[in-house]
Amino acid sequence: MSTITLEEFSRIAHKELPLLEVLGFNVERLEHGECTVRAIYKEDFLRPGGTVSGPVMMALADFAMWGAIMSRAGRVQMAVTSNLYINFLIRPEPGDIVAEAKVIKLGKRLAVGVVELFGNDQQNDLVAHVTCTYSLPPQPNN
Template structure:
């Protein structure tokens, strides 16, 4: 297991802002709180655009958080690979999160030359119970020497 990252939290955040400025369109987007060896923690600040009828946070908001958290973990550990792409995402919605920030904790279980596989645990800020468990696979483009 690696003991340090290739990119810092600040570097990953700046890279995401550069290549995915749309993450912040219409309100606050996900914020990287930490990166580490094979990990990333992200916060999705509460915004009414993430609500669905009934006052709960929407599935698409949790899907976006999970996808970006896994991508941030990949970037932190491999460097700026803009063309790493999601090939599979699977979600288990476990309980309805009320209005508030969401925290996504991503962990890469495999980080190879061609594929990365990981999981994200999503909780409401300050809560222990999971609201969502996600798994994902990413295709990593060949590195140019």
């Protein structure tokens, strides 16, 4: 069971990350240690060559991992990305991109997870694989 509801996470995210209004990311699922987020396609996401840009996919992965961490640890003030490594596997065609994030290790000071990004085409192809580490500052009750 998640320590925070999808509605709570969405409310916090929109308050603390005004950029979400521009990006249009939609949290579809939030469970204990897992988060699924959809980047709803916008023409602004495209780079030359007609593919979804890397920065959009990196932002999507980072946001999904933040949700996955909060679903396990609760609301962690000032949790920040300390490392995000992305392997771009195939060029995603114009369309939605879906991120599926999973926490694989949650410690007192670090959280490590993986994110898979899928294209929204007939094959639901894996377009990128991400590993991500978050720094978790000491919390008042620790």
